[in-house]
Amino acid sequence: MPILVAMRGGIVLVLVGLALAAGLCAPAGAATGDYLGVSVGTLFDAERDFVPGGASQLDSLGRTGIPVARVDATWHSVEPYGPYPGFARNWVAADRIAGALALRRIRWFPILGYATPWSTSAAGTDKAGPANHAYFASYAAGVAQRFGPGGTFWQAHPELPYLPVTAMELWNEPNLRAYWRPEPDGATYASLYLATRSAVHEVMPDVKVITGGLSPYAQPEAFLRTMFAARPDLAGNLDGVGIHPYAAGPAQVMDVIVSIRETLRSLGAGGVPIAATELGWPRPNQSPNAAFAIPDATRAGDIGLISDALPVSDCNVDRLLMFTWTTPEANPVEQEDWFGLVHPDGAPTAAAGALAAASLRELPAGAPLAVCGGAPATAAPxxxxxxxxxxxxxxxxxxxxxxxxxxxxxxxxxxxxxxxxxxxxxxxxxxxxxxxxxxxxxxxxxxxxxxxxxxxxxxxxxxxxxxxxxxxxxxxxxxxx
CATH class of the missing domain: 2.60.40.10 (Immunoglobulins)
Structure with missing residues (x-):
């Protein structure tokens, strides 16, 4: 039905403009607190300077009212030479991120990682477990001390809106070989998590450490079971479990969430929050992996539905971060190029309008939606x-x-x-x-x-x-x- 889709798309673009305009005078998180956010890694280069057009893209994000942005606080940029005497930590790149986001009233949700050339367990790659967990944990604690509540960055920059880091994600998809080489290792990751959480909480008890968002394509449930089998002391010492619930549509996204919640219950961690730290749908493209690419109007509908459902479900999902604000749209066979919510020239998509509108909606009060089979849920669907x-x-x-x-x-x-x-x-x-x-x-x-x-x-x-x-x-x- 191409005519119907085109009409809907036109209506949505009008709504996008209204949502963006509404965001001009709406304080970040006016309705949903820090629940909703979006990845913005493509707006910055390796030195954490803006790429061409990145500043204006971040300006447009700031005007929407979407309150949180996810981007790396890379270990190598903070400690390029190691924690050796005479070498102070280098906060230049991380400060650029924190300052750019705060200036636009956006809270930073940092990703901690990856390994450094001087501390990697697999030579030649940063996508391997750190050789020294204590060094990594110390770097993570340093990020919390600098950017957490009352941190040194905020003391040095009283002119900026005060939006301290309240949660950090430890690694990205550690259950995938692409991010943890030579092979994913739940036991080693569990030890890294506990060491990092302990170090962060020692200096910033109110900053949560969330596990790296697990890929749904590599048995995240088995990875969690391996973590708990290796380190039973995770019970009671886990701030949150990250998951990237990519799936064909909203109902299938919920299936991923339900499976993670059931696994956590079986491990005695039924009360641990789930954080959906990455989720999205690409627009149609020519990639051989484009099975779940969908029209932009449908992306908008899916985002609206899942954004409304997750925070009021009985699954205890405490954040949802969409992937991603903008992508190049350059290579027709590269699916990663087509996830963007905003076009490279700054023009918004229907999906961007849906996320902006969701961030401005008040969350409904009352009993939770019946999704994960927790406490009795009597809210109407x-x-x-x-x-x-x-x-x-x-x-x-x-x-x-x-x-x-x-x-x-x-x-x-x-x-x-x-x-x-x-x-x-x-x-x-x-x-x-x-x-x-x-x-x-x-x-x-x-x-x-x-x-x-x-x-x-x-x-x-x-x-x-x-x-x-x-x-x-x-x-x-x-x-x-």
Missing amino acids: LALDMKVTRARGDQGRTCARAVVTYRGLPVNRIPVEYVQGANRAAIAGDDDGHTERCFSRPGRIRIQAKAGRWAASTPTTVRSLRKPTPKKPKKRPARRG
């Missing part, structure tokens, strides 16, 4: 909208078609149940939120979009069309003579 049409299919069958939206935007992969008597089928919507089911029998057809108990539409009932009555052939008059 989030309201999905569903438009149903019917048409005649082949052989006289009635075909019912449903389009599922949230806040006026399409959402994908939401199951839609079609019921006629004993005939029942649940069909996941396509990338534009469409499903279709055909019936050969007469009777009522009940249709409802439903994602577990946390999001549902009002059921709709339609009657099947009558089968066409075959036309009788006209009698030809008898020929005379």
Whole structure:
């Protein structure tokens, strides 16, 4: 339905402008506190100077009201030569990040890592566990002391809006070989986490240390079990578990969250918060891995739905950071180039407007949504909208078609149940939120979009069309003579 998508996209771009304008006078985190955020790593170079256009991109983020930005506080930039006598820590690059964000009233959510040339367990790469955990923990404590509550950076810069670091992420996707070589090692990572958390809490008890966001494609549940098996003292000493719940659509994102929550309960850590520190969908591209690329209007709908659902679910998810503010859009076969919420020239997408709007909404009060099966959750599910049409299919069958939206935007992969008597089928919507089911029998057809108990539409009932009555052939008059 390209015309429908184009119309929605046009409406969304208008809404984007309104959301951005609203952000001009909205204090960061006006509605959702520090729950929502976005990655901004592509706005800075290796020295943490702005890339061309980076400053204006960060200006536009600051105007939206989105309160948090995720970007690295690299160990190598802080301690390029090691913690040796005579070598002071170098805060120039980290200060640039903290200052640039604070100036725009955005709180920094730093990623701690990676290894340095002088302390790596695998020569030739920084994507390996540190050779010395105590050195790494000391660097992390230094980041907390400088940028946490009352930190030395804020003392030195009273002219800046005071937005201290309150949480840090230890590494990125440590369960993937790409980020932990030669192979992911849950036991070693658990020891690094405990050493780092202890060092940070000793100097800044109020700064949380969250595990590196785990990839959903490399058995994050098994990685967590390995961590706890190696270090049972993680129980009671874990500030939060990071997860990157990439999935086809919002319902599948929730499935990832539910699985992590169930795993934590089985490990005796059911009360530990979950942090979704990276999530997003690329726009259509030519990558061979573009299976979950979706139209921008659908990205916007998915972001709106998951942003509303996660903070009020019973899963105890305390933050959601989208990936990412902007990407180059240069290589059609490189999927990473198409995740951006804002185009390289600064033009916003529908997805950017949806995130900005979500950051300005007040979170609903009351009982949590029933998602993870925790305490009794009696809140009504989030309201999905569903438009149903019917048409005649082949052989006289009635075909019912449903389009599922949230806040006026399409959402994908939401199951839609079609019921006629004993005939029942649940069909996941396509990338534009469409499903279709055909019936050969007469009777009522009940249709409802439903994602577990946390999001549902009002059921709709339609009657099947009558089968066409075959036309009788006209009698030809008898020929005379």
